[in-house]
Amino acid sequence: MLDNFGELKRTHSCGALRGEHVGQSVTLMGWVARRRDFGPLTFFDLRDRDGITQGVFNEETAPAAHARAKEVRGEYVIAVTGEVVERDAAQRNPKIATGDVEVQAREILILNDARTPPFQFEVTSSDGLASEDLRLKYRYLDLRRPQLQANLRLRHRAVAEIRRFMDEQTFTEIETPILIKSTPEGARDYVVPSRLHHGKFYALPQSPQLFKQLCMIAGLDKYYQIARCFRDEDLRADRQPEFTQLDLEMSFATPEQVYALLEGLLARVFKLIGVELPLPFPRLTYAEAMRRYGSDKPDLRFEMELQDLASAVEGTDFAPFAAALASGGEVKGITVRGGGAALSRKALDELQEHAKRYGAGALAWIKLGDEATSSLLKALGEDAVKRVAQAAGAENGDAVLIVAGKSKTVAASLGALRNEVARREKLIPANTYAPLWVTEFPMFEFNDEDGRYYPMHHPFTSPLDEDLPLFERAVEGGETELLKGMRAKAYDAVMNGSEIGGGSIRIHRRDVQRLVFKALGMTEEKARERFGFFLDALEYGTPPHGGIAFGIERLVMLLAGTENIRDVMAFPKTASAADLMIDAPGAIDPQQLDELHIGIAKQ
């Protein structure tokens, strides 16, 4: 039998009671986390979002309550009324905040019973967390874990701080539509069929990009939004099909103003976890980041920069190196300091496998132990190997890992290897935050397969002013090769090897916009068809403007110190974009399909 809740008032949370409350009569409500039954004496750990308080039921002093308490099982929801008493010195529990006191129960109400949970969400050292699919199916139970609750509260505090800050900076929070129109640029769209318009579809926004620019054209001057975004692409540990961005845009803004604003904002947010970010953030151009770190989102918590070994191997007849250099590629390496020379054959094989995943043909290595050993010894000879090691800046005890090939492949594989080696060799200091700006991204990416140029950021990104003449020559003069060198006023905010934000100064001039579309091989008609409303808008007095979008989840992941985006979302999806709790996506009624004029094609 359950008890009626009635008018009973909770007086304190389960994390509130301290020595100062001793003697008070209190009523706590919560879940039974654990029960320790000694017959005439029974202890309960009562849990709510604030913490845990021990309740004591004594047969001698409160026989009715004690008898009732016998019926209680794990995760029952109960209300306990009693007196706060101080624990004897030997009975205090330093592991919980309320451990100096306990509640001597007079009365208990069983507000609800509970089935035995399908898994234990209190993790002890002897057994691990239940499998993720089970926890996702019962997400509302998994969320009872204090760690997940703490993450969600941290996320709330971060978002609240962001709103405060943006308000102080006189930004206006503006909501933009969720049901919009598909644009073929960028990611795959999630699509929603229209009932009123046969055969037509809305798309969910990949980001509020065009709307925020329209806000600038409207003269709203400073816009921001904590915006949900949708992208129908494959998932990763830090990627979900729907996610949240701090999206912002400023009129008359330069990149410097965007950097300053965001640095101020991030400094405020990181203060929430007691971290003082070093201001201003260091900057690297895209070209420099790729050259020195092999990545456009380098992890600056450790060194291990890429070393150019081309001159050290110049003139070699070792085919992989010679071929790479002859065809305009590179030979580069990273130097593993300290323990590098102790890397086992197995470890080197694993690292080679890792590098191959990113397109490297092979991984060459040099180990400077008591004597130099190297996979290149036969091919290059001892002198050349030493020369290479020296060029890499390697000293006794170090190892050099070398990749040769196309610049892109060398960067990708060595960049990935740099992270992997740092992780394995424990070169990454804990509780360290290394933010930076990566600037001057290329305007375009050349696709080898179809021979076309694609925007690296999006087609509304402004070129660098000094590259404009180049741009005109490339597009109007037909020197399309020049497009590869064009730089944009585009920038990413990077922290600890994670891209947490990206933005740009936008094109505000119709003539420049026309050049971009032309460079992308888009006819004026095609552009009109896709973005006509926007091109019209550009002609009514568009201020120079720019902004940035920030991944809230990635930011909170850094704040919470977790590697997985599911740890900072209340109801995440699996790697196959399914929700195991509500069993989404699901089929819909034939009737609903009819209404939408949709038929499902047979496989």
Next chain:
RNA sequence: GGAGUCGUAGUUCAGUUGGUUAGAACGCCGGCCUGUCACGUCGGAGGUCGCGGGUUCGAAUCCCGUCGGCUCCGCCA
């Protein structure tokens, strides 16, 4: 689209070279216990070895397929 890895009791896992009745811990149920806090202790229940097929006298174990979780490449600001 591709690769790796995992799937055995409610949960986390072990399970030898293919061989008798598939084990442990935690949880659950019952008994005992007045100071525990991962209580202790005694007893008990609990299994479609993800699913389907094959090889074999015999399959949790070997093979093929398939489904699902996770991670990565491709993809994605």
